[in-house]
Amino acid sequence: MKKNYFAAAVLMVVSVFSALNSDACTNYLITRGASTDGSNMISYAADSHVLYGELYFRPAADWAEGTMVDVYEWDTGKYLGKIHQVAHTYSVIGNMNENQVAIGETTYGGRHELGSQEGAIIDYGSLIYLALERSKSAREAIKVMTDLVETYGYYSSGESFSISDANEVWILEMIGKGNGEKGAVWVARMIPDGYVSGHANQARITNFPLEGKNSISSDKMDKIFNPEVTNVYAKDVISFAKEKGYYPKEGKNKDFSFSDSYAPVDFGGARFCEIRVWSFFNSVKEGMDKYFDYCKGNIEHDSKGYATNRMPLWVKPDKKINVLDVMDFMRNHLEGTELDMSKDMGAGPYGNPYRWRPLTWKVDGVAYCNERATATQQTGFSFVAQSRNWLPNAVGGINWFGVDDAASSVYFPMYCGSNRVPESFAVGNGKIMDFTNKSAFWIFNQVSNFAYTRYNLIHPVIAKKQKALEKKYYSFTKIIDLAAEGMFKENPDAAVEFLTDFSCNQGNNLVREWRGFYGDLFAEFMDGNVKAKDGNKQNPKLDQPGYSKEFYKTIVKTTGDKLKVKGEMSH
Known part of the structure; x- marks a missing residue:
C-alpha cells in the first residue's frame, strides 16, 4: 500500500505541478475576531496559464522508520x-489537512542573487505539502517549514505563506x-485577533518586534508553542542583510x-501586487483611499531607500x-476605482474586465x-479555507473550493x-490539453470563456446562479455541521463517511448542473442575440442589443465616413 501511495504521490507531483507558475497568486487572511461566526479563514488563488485545476488528496499514513x-x-x-x-502523516485535501491547518502562498521573488541555492532540496511547494502532512497547528507548521529549509536548504526564491488553524492566522515570509550558504532567512507574525x-506577490512584513515576551528568534524555537509568542524570526535575518549590504551595518x-x-x-510590486491587497482592505475598511496613489506605483522613499507610503500589514475591518x-x-x-478594468477602451464594447497577456507592452x-x-482568467483553482474551533476537526474545517x-x-x-x-x-480527470466534459475545470472554463465574449450581458446571469448556489451550500453546511457533530460522539467513522458523501455529492452535482447551465447560456446568447422563451410559442423572444452608444461613437470616430449610409435604404 505504501508503495502505491508513493507512486501516486510522485506521479501527481510530476504531472500536476510541473507546469505551475504561481508568480501571480492572491491570499487574504481573516481572523476569528474579524469573522461573523468566529472562524479563521484564508483564501488563495493559484494563478497560472498552464495550471490544470484539480483537488489534490493525500490520505493519512504510517511510515516505517528510515523511510525516505x-x-x-x-x-x-x-x-x-x-x-x-x-x-x-496527516490526511490533506487541497491545501488543508485533517487538523484544520491550511496554507496558501504567493511568490514575491525578492533579491535575484538569493533566488537559487546549490544542493537545496526543499522548494516552496513541497514545503507547503510536507508541512500540511506533518502539522497539528499553524505554529507547528511554521516550525516544520523553517526546520526543513534549515536542514535541507531552500530551493526557491522569496515567498509569502498564509498559515491558519482553528485558533490563529499567521503570515510567514521567507x-x-x-549559493554558498544553506537555508533561508524569514519572519513570521501572527495576525492580531479581530x-x-x-x-499578493509582494513581501509585506516590514518592521517587527525584536526578542522579548512576544517575540523570539529561531534559536529559541522550542518556545513557539507559548501562546504569548506572536512573532518569530530567523536569528540571522538582520545580520545576514547587513552582511550582504541590504541594510547599513x-x-x-x-x-x-x-x-x-x-x-x-x-x-510592479505596487501596481500589480499590492493593489490586490488594497482592493480587499478597501472593501472592509474606510480610509484606504490614502494608499491608492502608492498602489498605482507612486512610491516614496526615505534616506535608506525604504518605501514610506506603504499600507499596513493588517487592518481592523469596519464590520x-x-x-x-x-x-x-x-x-x-x-x-469603482479609476483603474476599473471594465471602463477603458481595452474592455471593448461589452465591458470585459480582463486583458489578454502580456501584462506589459510597448507603443513607439x-x-x-x-x-x-484579483480575479483573473488564468486561475487554475482557488479556495477559501475556513477553520472553526468549536467543532471536531473533521467537521470544523471546510475547504471551499473552486x-x-x-x-x-x-x-x-x-x-x-x-x-x-x-x-x-x-486528479487525473482530464489535463490542460485534454478536454473532457466530465471535468470541473473544463466545464467552468466553457462558461467563463463564453462570458468573456459579451461580458456585461452574460456575466450577470452567471453571477446570479453563482450566488444562489453558494448561499444554498452555506445553508446546507449549518445543518451538516449539527448532524456530523452529533454523529462524532457516537460513531466517528460514520461521521467521516457522512461528511465525505455530502462533500463529494455537492461537488459532482455542481459540475452536472454547470454543464447544463453552459447549454442554457449558449442557447440564450448565441449569434450575438439575446433570446428568452415565450410561453409555449415555437419561437423565443428576440433582442439584438448591438453595442453601446459610446462604442458606436468610437467606431465612427475611428472609421470616418467609411461606414456612413448614403441615400435612401429600402431595407
Whole structure:
C-alpha cells in the first residue's frame, strides 16, 4: 500500500505541478475576531496559464522508520533529492489537512542573487505539502517549514505563506540565502485577533518586534508553542542583510524592515501586487483611499531607500466578515476605482474586465501596462479555507473550493475530514490539453470563456446562479455541521463517511448542473442575440442589443465616413 501511495504521490507531483507558475497568486487572511461566526479563514488563488485545476488528496499514513521521501520541485517536476519521512502523516485535501491547518502562498521573488541555492532540496511547494502532512497547528507548521529549509536548504526564491488553524492566522515570509550558504532567512507574525491581512506577490512584513515576551528568534524555537509568542524570526535575518549590504551595518536593528531589505517594492510590486491587497482592505475598511496613489506605483522613499507610503500589514475591518464575503473579495476587478478594468477602451464594447497577456507592452518604444486585478482568467483553482474551533476537526474545517476564474466559479464545501474527493474535481480527470466534459475545470472554463465574449450581458446571469448556489451550500453546511457533530460522539467513522458523501455529492452535482447551465447560456446568447422563451410559442423572444452608444461613437470616430449610409435604404 505504501508503495502505491508513493507512486501516486510522485506521479501527481510530476504531472500536476510541473507546469505551475504561481508568480501571480492572491491570499487574504481573516481572523476569528474579524469573522461573523468566529472562524479563521484564508483564501488563495493559484494563478497560472498552464495550471490544470484539480483537488489534490493525500490520505493519512504510517511510515516505517528510515523511510525516505522523494522531493520534486512543485513548478517543474524536477527531482531535487530525498528527505527523511516522519512516522505518521496527516490526511490533506487541497491545501488543508485533517487538523484544520491550511496554507496558501504567493511568490514575491525578492533579491535575484538569493533566488537559487546549490544542493537545496526543499522548494516552496513541497514545503507547503510536507508541512500540511506533518502539522497539528499553524505554529507547528511554521516550525516544520523553517526546520526543513534549515536542514535541507531552500530551493526557491522569496515567498509569502498564509498559515491558519482553528485558533490563529499567521503570515510567514521567507527568502533563501543564495549559493554558498544553506537555508533561508524569514519572519513570521501572527495576525492580531479581530484584524485581517493579505499578500499578493509582494513581501509585506516590514518592521517587527525584536526578542522579548512576544517575540523570539529561531534559536529559541522550542518556545513557539507559548501562546504569548506572536512573532518569530530567523536569528540571522538582520545580520545576514547587513552582511550582504541590504541594510547599513550601522543601521539600528529596531528600524530594520524585512520587505524593504530583501524585496524592495517597485512599480510592479505596487501596481500589480499590492493593489490586490488594497482592493480587499478597501472593501472592509474606510480610509484606504490614502494608499491608492502608492498602489498605482507612486512610491516614496526615505534616506535608506525604504518605501514610506506603504499600507499596513493588517487592518481592523469596519464590520465582521462571513465566508460568502471572502468569496466575493476574490472576484474583484478594481470596480469603482479609476483603474476599473471594465471602463477603458481595452474592455471593448461589452465591458470585459480582463486583458489578454502580456501584462506589459510597448507603443513607439514607450512601455505601458494592463491592470492585474484579483480575479483573473488564468486561475487554475482557488479556495477559501475556513477553520472553526468549536467543532471536531473533521467537521470544523471546510475547504471551499473552486476551479478557473474566481469571478465565474462556484465554491463548494469540502469538509477537511473527508476520505476522498469528488470525481469531477479529482486528479487525473482530464489535463490542460485534454478536454473532457466530465471535468470541473473544463466545464467552468466553457462558461467563463463564453462570458468573456459579451461580458456585461452574460456575466450577470452567471453571477446570479453563482450566488444562489453558494448561499444554498452555506445553508446546507449549518445543518451538516449539527448532524456530523452529533454523529462524532457516537460513531466517528460514520461521521467521516457522512461528511465525505455530502462533500463529494455537492461537488459532482455542481459540475452536472454547470454543464447544463453552459447549454442554457449558449442557447440564450448565441449569434450575438439575446433570446428568452415565450410561453409555449415555437419561437423565443428576440433582442439584438448591438453595442453601446459610446462604442458606436468610437467606431465612427475611428472609421470616418467609411461606414456612413448614403441615400435612401429600402431595407
